[in-house]
Amino acid sequence: MATLVFGMMQSLDGYVADTEGGLIAPPGPLLSQHFNDHVRTLAGCIYGRRMYEIMSYWDEDQPDWEAEEFAFAKAWRSKPKWVVSRTLNSVGPNATLVNEDVEAFVRKLKAEIQGEIDVAGPELASFIANLGLIDEYHVYLRPFVLGGGKPFFAGPIPVLRLLDTTQLGEEAMKLTYASS
16 A cells, blocks of 8 residues: 655745745755655655646756756656646646546555655645545755745644654755654
8 A cells, every 4th residue: 555645845934835836945965865865766646737737847858957857857757647637638758647536546546556655736735635645744844934825734734743853955854744
């Protein structure tokens, strides 16, 4: 059975994106390596439309990328992706569009896949959490204050139990919580 994990970088004041939808500053080399290592271990990723559109940037190599960016793209491209959207008509390579009976699809995926599946996007995570299907939350606190924007928790904050804290590069802290 898969473990569904919602994890994103978050500002100190609780936001994953600013009021214009811009994400928190890109990670530096140490945090990039952490995410590269993490993506290599995943069984796959479930995305909402907006997050998938942001992440599809990694589908094509860019001439100005550094080595860690090429490494991330390679790892990300190799993973199956399931994209939940009612508005998209198609998705890119190694991705499956999910536009009907999301609950049944996620339950089936969780039952049939082994390993960790990332859930990306606060609204989608909130929907899946309300079904009782999110197993863990990985909050990557970054030393920024956005003052507003898109919050990490798009709905009610679930009851959580702290499992682990890990200090990462660029003064980031990973907080791992289990759903209670």
